[in-house]
Amino acid sequence: MSTTVPIGVVTVSDRASRGIYEDKGGPGIVAALTELFGSPWHPVARVVADEQALIERALVQLADEDLCPLILTTGGTGPALRDVTPEATEAVCEKMMPGFGELMRAVSLKVVPTAILSRQTAGIRGGSLIVNLPGKPSSIRECLDAVMPAIPYCIDLIGGPRLETNPAHCIAFRPKGA
């Protein structure tokens, strides 16, 4: 059995899932986490089309079977008809964490005026925190840099493993004594 922490990485993209283009989202998340995490971890990656049932199934498996304390999605957060990642996230979560989306949009707005078009959100399913990132590969690091400082303490609070960040790239916030 693996002693490293499984982290769910879900690319939601019609074209990447069909092989029309190479998926840069999943590898982008892995590259970002490789810098940001200080604890041993390994990715459990999935690539799915923009279909709510498929996204929900991937999230449920990663949470309930793979026991990932953190699941990151990329893509499907916009206003287009097939963009349903936030709906899938909300459908499988018991509790929403709207502050994640608020912060990521605020930070992204400094980079791109269309940041308001992302409905990216976050929520809790059991012992898993699910966080949506936009599909544009360049948005992954911008968004993760903003929210990563709060992620280890959030995972503490839902009973997950103690995750450390790499202080060269990210200082995690935990209240004194936590």
Ligand SMILES: Nc1ncnc2c1ncn2[C@@H]1O[C@H](COP(=O)(O)OP(=O)(O)OP(=O)(O)O)[C@@H](O)[C@H]1O
């Ligand atoms: N997984 C990915 N890998 C590589 N590039 C991506 C990926 N997802 C998105 N992109 C790029 O970012 C752009 C905006 O992403 P968006 O999620 O809106 O794509 P989309 O138009 O919904 O198409 P698709 O679902 O087929 O990726 C895409 O047009 C593509 O250039």
Ligand SMILES: Nc1nc2c(c(=O)[nH]1)N[C@H]1C(S)=C(S)[C@@H](COP(=O)(O)O)O[C@H]1N2
């Ligand atoms: N940081 C960042 N946020 C961003 C973007 C971006 O390029 N960088 N693209 C925006 C655009 S153009 C769209 S349409 C929405 C939704 O993208 P998605 O459907 O690929 O998730 O994310 C927005 N948020």
